[in-house]
Amino acid sequence: MARALRQRNEKLLTAIKACQWSYDACAAAVRAVAREHNDDLPSCDRSHVGHWIAGVRPSGQTPRYLAEAISRRLGRVVHPTDLNLLAGGSLESDLGGLDWWTHDPATDLVTVGRADLERRGFALTALYSLAALAVPLDSWQEIADRGRQAQGGDVAVGRNEIDAVRDMLAVFSKADERFGGGHARLAVVQYLTSDVAGYLRGRFASDDDRRAMFSVAAEMTYLAGWKAFDSSLHGLAQRYYIQSLRLANEADDRALAGFTLRAMAHQAVDLGHGQEALRLASSSLEWSKGRATPAATALFTILTARGHGATSDKSRTSSAISAAESHLANASPEDEPTWIRASGFTETSLASQAGQALRDLGDLPGAETQLRRSIVTRNADAFRRIHTLTLANLADVQCAQGRLREATENWNLAIDAMQGVKSGRARGAVKNMRTRLNSLGPRLPGFAKKLDQRAAAFLRHGTTPADI
Structure with missing residues (x-):
């Protein structure tokens, strides 16, 4: 029986030419997207790109990586189907093509939550998208008005229900800080898609009650996003953040919306997207202006310092750190919103972010x-x-300055504190540690x-033998 001839993928070739990429550059861009999702694809090279153009369909998640890489280069959304990379729907949708800003947010929250709970592998396959960072703040009021028209279910919702969600949020938040994002992550999602989503669709005695419920729901959804982020599930985290932002919009809570935009900036800068992080952090300040408390403003400002540090702007990094410290000096903890208090944002957290901004800038002594300063002022048990x-960040900076013994001491302390913490970021810090050490040679x-x-033992088992 004659072997079927492959058909040259002209759509993919046209897109690569539009990107002005060589085959090597295309492969490098695909590997960069894959690394954001803990998939190094070390063998992906120019020969793979040549095979794809010749008609060989890439396997696994690679079609998504390739489409996202091309989307970033061209500045518009490109799907795998646009590149002729799918065979009869062989790649299940990751919900990335939905327009999150056209439906009521309760419906979209349930869509994401149920996919997270019910679809095996969804959390691992949802991709982080730069296009999704384009938040339509200029259409904020129109979107909120459209959402208000969707209310009016059978459940009567009042202060008791609002207080119940707040109490659950406090419990989940406290456990998250101590035990990491992987602890009870799906329990948060289950509560969101059942109880909270039901309340959002209910009847409210007053508009104040409606705003209060949507605001606490936004906080809970933010927590779901933060837990996914801490678990290194970046595409999933981004989807929850967008829903949190939309719920804050419905509540007309611009300060809380700024808090979520700040989290999106944090995620972007950690993934190496400095310009996008700076834009998001600046949006958090602009959108919350006149509504945010001093500590909230300090938090949003220090993320602009992270953005400036990542884009090598020394002067603006320094100015942003100073401005954040000034705002925080004017804060009164008892007057700050619950989401500031729950996140533990104080001088300690500000110093940690400032240190990372200076590290990215190359100012290792300042970092x-x-x-x-952050380490000596933190309640290590409450915020493990x-x-x-x-x-781990301190050790990394010390290692980069050639002080290996001091770095080793702090890395050992970091591993000590990690016992029982379920966090993708913590595991990433241990992997970085091993990379640093292995780079020093035999x-x-x-x-x-x-x-x-x-x-190595920690990465295998999540703990370390006592005799090592």
């Missing part, structure tokens, strides 16, 4: 000073996850080799 990450000192063995 070390800020990170040390961020304590471990800050220790002449690694014994104390550093012992740390590397301990890190």
Whole structure:
């Protein structure tokens, strides 16, 4: 029987030419997107691109990676189907093509939540999209008005229901800070898609009650996004963040919307998208102006410092750090919103973010000073996850300055604090630690080799043997 001839993929070739890419550049762009989703694709090279153009369909998640890479280069959304990369719907939709700004937010929240709960692998396959960062703030009021018209279900919703959601939020938030985003993540999603979504569709005695319910629902949805982010499920986190932003919009809570925009900026800068992070952080300040408290304004401002640091703007980085410190100095903790208090944003957190901004800028001594300040002022037991990450960041900065023994001591402390913490970011810090150590070659000192063995055991088992 004659073998079927493959058909040259002209659509893909046209898109690659429009990107002005060589085959090597195309492969590099695909690998960059894959790395954001913990998939290195080290073997992806120019020969793979040539095979795809010749008609070989890429396997696994690669069609999505390729479409996202091309979307970023061209500045418009390109789907795998546009590139002739799918065979009869072989790649299940990741909901990326939905226009999240046309339906009522309760409906879309349930759509994402149920996909997360019921579709095996959805959390792992949902891609982070730069196009989804285009938040239509200029259409805010129109979208909110459209959402208000969708209310009016059978359930009567009042202060008791609002207080119940707030109490659940407090419990979930406290556990998240101590045990990491992987702890009870799906329990948060289950509560959102059942109880909370039902309340959002209910009848409210007053518009004040409606705004209060949508506001606390936005906080809970933000927490679902934050837990996904901390679990390194970046595409999923982005979808929850967008729903949180929409719910804050419905509540006319611009400060809370700024809080979510700030989280989106945090995610963007951690993934290496400095310009997008700066735009989102600036939007959080602009949108919440006149509504945000001093501590909230400080939090939004320090994320602009992260954006400036990632884009190598030394002057603006320094100015943003100083401005954030000034705003925080004027804060009164008892007057801050619940989401500021729950996140533990204080001088300690500001110093951690400032340290990372200075690290990205290349000011390693300045970064070390800020990170040390963060460590010595934090309640390490209540905020175990961020304590471990800050220790790891400090060690990384010390290693980059050639002080390996000090770095090793802090990396060991970080692993000590990680025991029992379910966090993709914590695991990422351990992987980075091993990469740093292995880059030093075969002449690694014994104390550093012992740390590397301990890190390897942690990545295998989530804990370390006592005798290592």
